[in-house]
Each structure stands twice: as C-alpha cells, then as structure tokens.
Amino acid sequence: MNMSECLYEVREPGIGLITFxxxxxxNAWTGRMGNEYFAAIDAAVAxxxxxxxxxxxxxxxxxxxxxxxxxQAIPSGDSASSQDGASIVEGRxxxxxxxxxxxxxxxxNGAAAGLGLVQALMCDMRFAADTA
Known part of the structure; x- marks a missing residue:
C-alpha cells in the first residue's frame, strides 16, 4: 500500500513506527490518514x-x-464518501x-488536540516532549 499521510516502518529491534x-x-487528521493509520496498525499487529x-x-x-x-469541503447534508477519504474515521x-x-x-512531539489527543489517549503509554 502506498502511504503518504501516515508512514509505517519497522525499526530494529522490533519497533513498528507509525508517523503521521x-x-x-x-498532522491534522483526514479520512485518508485514518485509512492509512489503521492499515499501518494492521501491518504492525500482523x-x-x-x-x-x-x-x-x-x-x-x-x-x-x-x-x-x-x-468544510463536505456539502451540508451530505455524508462523506469512503472513496474520497473525506470522512474522519471510516468504519473503524x-x-x-x-x-x-x-x-x-x-x-x-507537538500539538495534540481533538481527535489527535483522543488517539494519543487510546495508546497504552504516552511520552511528550518538553516542547509539546
């Protein structure tokens, strides 16, 4: 999978690194980033x-x-299509x-707000830089 909004690499020894x-x-969250994030999570788990x-x-x-x-790009009353990557969390x-x-x-390493803060809180451990 070609990932660009969320990068995944395996570093030695045994570290799966996911980078927004x-x-x-x-690193504001988009539907595409969410899809790539969960694909990276799946790869690391497997x-x-x-x-x-x-x-x-x-x-x-x-x-x-x-x-x-x-x-704001989603027209009022419309739901985002899962194909355009506009929804924030698509089914997961x-x-x-x-x-x-x-x-x-x-x-x-820096600003964590809204959905980003929620994502961090879901992790087992959190470490923050002094400048975050």
Missing part, C-alpha cells in the same frame, strides 16, 4: 517481528485534530487500538 505525515497541517508500536507525528505537531478544511473506531495485544506508545 502532514507536517504542513500539524508482523511477528514487531513487539511494540510507536506512534508519532512528522514536524512540529503530533496531530492537531480533524482537518477542518476537509470537514479509535478505541480499537486499546484491544491490541502489543503495547502502543504515543510519542507526542
């Missing part, structure tokens, strides 16, 4: 070499919440990560 990758928007999952943000922010530009619940058997750590 929209630094120009303080990989027997990954023993811990770390979630962080690129640039100065962790995740500044829902991307308001994406929300944020609390799903609380049921993962591998530890999930939020490495909070």
């Amino acid at each position: 990758n929209r630094p120009d928007r303080l 990989d027997p070499n990954v023993r811990v999952i770390v979630v962080t943000g690129a640039g100065k922010g962790y995740c500044a919440g829902a991307d308001m530009g994406t929300l 619940m944020q609390d799903e990560i609380t049921r993962i058997t591998k530890p999930v750590i939020a490495a909070i």
